[in-house]
Amino acid sequence: MGAHSDRALLLRRFPYGESSLVCHALTRASGRVHVLAKGAYRPSSRYYAALDLFDTLELEWSATAGRELGVLVAASIETRRAAIPRDLEAFRAATTALELAALGSHEGSADPALFDALERTLDSLAAGVGPQAALVEFELAFLHNLGLAPALSACASCGGVAPPLEQGSPADARVAFSASSGGRLCTACAIAARAAGRRVGTLPAAVLEQAAAILAGRTRANELPHEALERVRDFVARFLEVQLESRPASYRRFLSASNRNAARP
Numbered sequence: 001m002g003a004h005s006d007r008a009l010l011l012r013r014f015p016y017g018e019s020s021l022v023c024h025a026l027t028r029a030s031g032r033v034h035v036l037a038k039g040a041y042r043p044s045s046r047y048y049a050a051l052d053l054f055d056t057l058e059l060e061w062s063a064t065a066g067r068e069l070g071v072l073v074a075a076s077i078e079t080r081r082a083a084i085p086r087d088l089e090a091f092r093a094a095t096t097a098l099e100l101a102a103l104g105s106h107e108g109s110a111d112p113a114l115f116d117a118l119e120r121t122l123d124s125l126a127a128g129v130g131p132q133a134a135l136v137e138f139e140l141a142f143l144h145n146l147g148l149a150p151a152l153s154a155c156a157s158c159g160g161v162a163p164p165l166e167q168g169s170p171a172d173a174r175v176a177f178s179a180s181s182g183g184r185l186c187t188a189c190a191i192a193a194r195a196a197g198r199r200v201g202t203l204p205a206a207v208l209e210q211a212a213a214i215l216a217g218r219t220r221a222n223e224l225p226h227e228a229l230e231r232v233r234d235f236v237a238r239f240l241e242v243q244l245e246s247r248p249a250s251y252r253r254f255l256s257a258s259n260r261n262a263a264r265p
């Protein structure tokens with residue numbers, strides 16, 4: 001039996017029996033771990049009232065090879081983020097980030113960059129940063145960490161310059177974009193992608209440039225005007241959906257609106 005301790009963020013928790021909990025946690029050095037917290041609701045337990053979502057915890061647990069569930073030994077709160085569950089929009093955004101982290105993490109496989117990105121996002125939400133801004137920064141970091149960030153400036157296919165399509169005014173400039181090809185495309189690669197049967201659409205160049213600035217840390221998402229932020233988030237959420245090949249439950253509401261980046265007739 002191995003003893004472990006690590007910083008952790010709970011991803012999910014469910015009741016087990018009369019007084020116990022099963023917790024799925026993202027730890028910084030051990031990846032995702034699943035533990036049984038026996039008697040978690042008893043005031044005498046070593047982790048009573050210490051197993052809330054959104055807080056950074058210090059967990060001690062034991063794991064046995066071949067057993068799916070470890071056993072929680074102790075838990076303490078390192079950073080409490082009580083403000084998140086008090087604000088419905090912040091709560092929804094935090095839940096979305098946890099859902100993505102659960103999808104993008106693996107049992108026993110360390111991913112400190114994912115842990116750090118999730119913790120930063122929860123810090124932002126607890127500090128009152130707008131939910132859309134906090135979430136779009138997390139989504140871009142999440143895609144980048146998986147090696148799936150879209151090509152936003154150069155052509156995804158040939159790496160060359162991918163200038164806007166020549167139509168309309170520069171303010172409305174649009175570029176060829178194909179999620180299944182990995183992002184922005186130059187004219188020649190857009191033609192080749194269409195010929196190969198891939199879906200190629202267009203997106204506003206400004207949206208891609210704003211996303212690139214957020215991804216590179218040159219712009220904070222909460223510095224964008226509301227409409228621009230909604231458009232960047234719409235683009236990132238739809239791209240994420242294609243990459244994950246599913247629509248996470250928490251995206252249904254946001255993406256039920258019509259595409260905010262559709263070409264104007």
Ligand SMILES: [Zn+2]
Pocket residue numbers: 155156157158159160185186187188189190
């Ligand atoms: Zn190209």
